[in-house]
Amino acid sequence: MAEISPISQAATTSGFAPLPGQPLTLEPGLRLLLAPNPSPMTERGTNTYILGDTELMVIDPGPASEPHLAAILAAVRPGQQIAKIIVTHSHLDHSPAARPLSQATGAPVYAFGDSLAGRSPRMQALAAADIGGGEGVDMAFQPDICLPDGGEVDAGGHRLTALHTPGHLGNHLCFQWRDALFTGDHIMEWAPSLVSPPDGDLTDFMASLTRIEALGPLRYYSGHGAPIDDGLARTRALRAHRLSRESSIVSAVRNGARTIEEITAAVYSDIPPALLPAAARNVLAHLIDLDTRHVLRFTGAIGLHAQVAPVRPSFQR
Secondary structure (H helix, E strand, C coil), rough: EECCCCCCHHHHCCCCCCHHHHHHCEECCEEEEEEECCCCCCCCCCEEEEEECCCEEEEECCCCCCHHHHHHHHHCCCEEEEEEEECCCCCCCHHHHHHHHHHHHHEEEEEECCCCCCCCHHHHHHHHHHCCCCCCCCCCCCCCCCCCCCCEEECCCCEEEECCCCCCCCCCCEEEEECEEEECCCCCCCCCCCCCCCCCCCCCHHHHHHHCCCCCEEEEEEEECCCCHHHHHHHHHHHHHHHHHHHHHHHHHHHCCCCCHHHHHHCCCCCHHHHHHHHHHHHHHHHHHHHHCCCCCCCCCCCEEEEEEECCCCCCC
């Protein structure tokens, strides 16, 4: 699920054009199956990955879609079986198909935890204060087996190592496989990731970027959009994007904007009015992070109707 952003030029010219229901081989042992759920927030649709040769792992089985479930089952070749189902995070475009796929195959579902797992203490407090959020969250999701940070899962000689990468959602995991990383929605080629409190946490998001960057050069397979050959460059570009957005927000406040509505109008001056409510959630995420770091401060209760003020003249992450 992406931040408010058009599909990037890179995504439209890369030659990556999978069709729903038709498995696409990405490299030996790895196929992609595109779910039929295109939207401004999901690009062409959710990328479901089928990893393995005989015993298969299905990564992000996708939305509640009978045609997509049927396509996953049809992609199992003679002599193969689905042994494990892996979920990077529990948004409605990634996790609902996990349970019916498990029922059809007997394969257990692996994830970090339910949709409330992994929230920071501050986000837990803000959730209790009812600051909104909940966009696209699969609140019914429950894994069979919870994977901790650093946990491993393997099938047929293919091994995944789980990395807890909260930010987009508290229970978000990335998975390292050989010299590649399945990045879910944390890092995508076509657009930045949505961060909407209290489900998303920008402070955690940036820390997770730092952790992924420390892994060095890897090929990324994300939840939407094309594979990313130079993952390290993409990670650094996303960091720069977030810091640029942060700078614009701080500048707007220093120029007199005090409400989230005023800040959003100043920072997102080039998007259709219908998208401004979603943009406001992103501004809120930045403001909470800036308040945590004592760059800006809320002058009342935190929420979409809050007001903010500057604390100090300079800031540094």
